[in-house]
Amino acid sequence: MLQRGFALARVVQRRPNWIVAERAQPFALLAIGWVLCFALPGVGAAQDDEGEDQEVEEVVVMHAIAIAPAGQAPDKDAPPEFLKSLVNAEISFIKRVCEPTDDQMKEIIAAATQAYQATGDIVREPNQQFFAANAVRMMGPGNEQLNENPYDRIRSDAAKYLKPIISKEQYARYETESQQRSDFERAAVVGIIVGLVDDKIPMTDPQREQMAEMLMQDVDHRGYDLQSIQVYLNNSQYLPRLPGEVVREVFNEKQAEAWNSQNSNVSFAARFNADQQMSIDEEWIE
Amino acid sequence: MKQFVMAWCCLLASATTAPAQNFQIDINQFDSWIFSGMGDAKLAREKLADRAEMEIDRIGFSTSLLDSQIAKLRFAAKGDIKRFYDDVEEAHRQFHTMQEAGKIGQENINDVYQLASPLAQRLNAGIFDEESLLKKVARVCVVGEQAERLRARQKRQIKLQSDAAITLFVATLGRRLPMTQVQRETLMEIAMTNITLPDPTHQYAQYLLMYELSELPQGKLKEIFDETQYQTLKKVYTQGLGMKANLKRMGMLDDE
Numbered sequence: 001m002l003q004r005g006f007a008l009a010r011v012v013q014r015r016p017n018w019i020v021a022e023r024a025q026p027f028a029l030l031a032i033g034w035v036l037c038f039a040l041p042g043v044g045a046a047q048d049d050e051g052e053d054q055e056v057e058e059v060v061v062m063h064a065i066a067i068a069p070a071g072q073a074p075d076k077d078a079p080p081e082f083l084k085s086l087v088n089a090e091i092s093f094i095k096r097v098c099e100p101t102d103d104q105m106k107e108i109i110a111a112a113t114q115a116y117q118a119t120g121d122i123v124r125e126p127n128q129q130f131f132a133a134n135a136v137r138m139m140g141p142g143n144e145q146l147n148e149n150p151y152d153r154i155r156s157d158a159a160k161y162l163k164p165i166i167s168k169e170q171y172a173r174y175e176t177e178s179q180q181r182s183d184f185e186r187a188a189v190v191g192i193i194v195g196l197v198d199d200k201i202p203m204t205d206p207q208r209e210q211m212a213e214m215l216m217q218d219v220d221h222r223g224y225d226l227q228s229i230q231v232y233l234n235n236s237q238y239l240p241r242l243p244g245e246v247v248r249e250v251f252n253e254k255q256a257e258a259w260n261s262q263n264s265n266v267s268f269a270a271r272f273n274a275d276q277q278m279s280i281d282e283e284w285i286e
Numbered sequence: 287m288k289q290f291v292m293a294w295c296c297l298l299a300s301a302t303t304a305p306a307q308n309f310q311i312d313i314n315q316f317d318s319w320i321f322s323g324m325g326d327a328k329l330a331r332e333k334l335a336d337r338a339e340m341e342i343d344r345i346g347f348s349t350s351l352l353d354s355q356i357a358k359l360r361f362a363a364k365g366d367i368k369r370f371y372d373d374v375e376e377a378h379r380q381f382h383t384m385q386e387a388g389k390i391g392q393e394n395i396n397d398v399y400q401l402a403s404p405l406a407q408r409l410n411a412g413i414f415d416e417e418s419l420l421k422k423v424a425r426v427c428v429v430g431e432q433a434e435r436l437r438a439r440q441k442r443q444i445k446l447q448s449d450a451a452i453t454l455f456v457a458t459l460g461r462r463l464p465m466t467q468v469q470r471e472t473l474m475e476i477a478m479t480n481i482t483l484p485d486p487t488h489q490y491a492q493y494l495l496m497y498e499l500s501e502l503p504q505g506k507l508k509e510i511f512d513e514t515q516y517q518t519l520k521k522v523y524t525q526g527l528g529m530k531a532n533l534k535r536m537g538m539l540d541d542e
Contacts, residue, residue: 204347
């Protein structure tokens with residue numbers, strides 16, 4: 001069985017590892033070619049969200065192509081291992097915010113374990129993979145494409161299983177803290193987007209403020225996330241997609257023209273890789 | 287880059303089916319490695335001219351410019367564009383020299399790529415950086431009160447960018463080290479008071495922040511977090527400390 005192992009890399013700033021792999025295996029080359037089937041030419045179309053017929057350029061760089069011996073296919077319903085550390089981190093968050101009793105904690109862990117066991121559906125079937133212009137696809141650490149943002153999934157699961165376990169007052173605290181955390185993360189994403197745009201298309205202070213305000217209401221629907229937005233920090237020639245309304249209302253004519261000339265019709269893939277070594281040392285579910 | 291990947295794959299794939307057959311890279315392929323981020327050489331020239339106008343606008347946001355100053359800035363920007371295309375020409379010359387010597391085959395692909403890659407990087411990073419003629423002329427021709435306003439705006443911009451980078455860092459940290467709103471606010475306050483990144487948009491800014499975490503008053507950090515959280519924080523800044531030599535090498539940290 002050919003196991004395709006490709007990963008997103010910093011496309012421009014860093015020399016890809018595979019360039020030096022001059023004596024690559026023939027199968028590996030076929031696999032590279034397979035990946036590049038996704039690469040379509042795309043230049044210079046407007047990059048707000050109204051251009052439906054845009055051509056898309058897929059920016060995917062492979063670190064390595066591994067050829068693995070034939071083995072058992074992974075169980076598609078099995079919960080992805082990398083989500084476990086996210087679940088553990090969420091329980092640590094609950095512990096600090098809700099201050100549950102020991103008995104409540106036991107129930108929370110049991111419910112979280114059950115919710116974790118049902119997360120197999122987050123991995124997209126290989127034949128349902130997709131990419132779209134200026135969108136960031138979410139991938140797991142094994143390059144499996146994900147149906148949804150794993151943090152959103154773990155948090156929405158927690159909001160469901162917590163309610164019957166803890167008191168109303170504790171749950172209200174969780175909701176408030178959870179909302180504040182999301183708002184903070186959203187503000188971080190918006191701050192990065194505005195900074196990236198301003199770097200290429202200089203804006204006045206009121207324009208930046210207006211853009212930030214509008215994006216705070218909208219950015220969640222774009223699929224941008226703390227981790228996925230960072231692919232743009234490492235690929236500075238590309239800019240994240242902006243809603244058409246933001247382009248129309250914030251930019252003047254000259255800026256809008258410059259925006260439309262940006263060569264940003266790319267589809268990035270961001271890999272969610274839970275770094276357990278750097279995470280809090282609390283293992284609630286095994 | 288995409289074109290480079292394509293070419294490389296095709297070249298290698300053909301090598302597997304016809305080992306004896308050598309391949310060649312032509313000048314169009316070479317140019318596509320340089321200009322793919324902006325379409326092609328012609329489009330890039332137009333976009334650079336637009337970018338220059340925008341950079342002049344950026345200066346104009348701080349202080350209104352006289353026509354004579356705008357003319358000088360435009361002239362300087364043309365110089366930057368010319369300097370870039372002169373370097374492209376020089377790369378072309380070296381490419382043709384290699385071509386004439388028969389050194390653009392499979393075994394030399396890395397060498398050829400190394401000719402194009404720095405130019406592509408310069409183009410993608412933006413040629414109107416602080417070392418550009420445009421910025422140098424701006425520093426000279428904008429004087430007195432105008433210069434003060436310009437400097438004040440630049441300083442404010444860096445502070446804004448630095449705060450955005452710190453916010454990103456703390457938000458990302460919160461996913462490894464879950465914290466309450468009070469803890470997050472206090473950490474932000476300590477970080478924003480004590481840290482201003484010299485180059486917040488640098489690719490390694492987040493690593494610098496990991497390092498800077500170790501420089502923050504640890505007593506205050508211990509007051510914010512419980513022991514388990516603090517140990518996680520230590521793991522993060524220990525990784526930052528491990529990057530110290532690299533950060534210095536890249537000029538992001540001063541030698542003591």
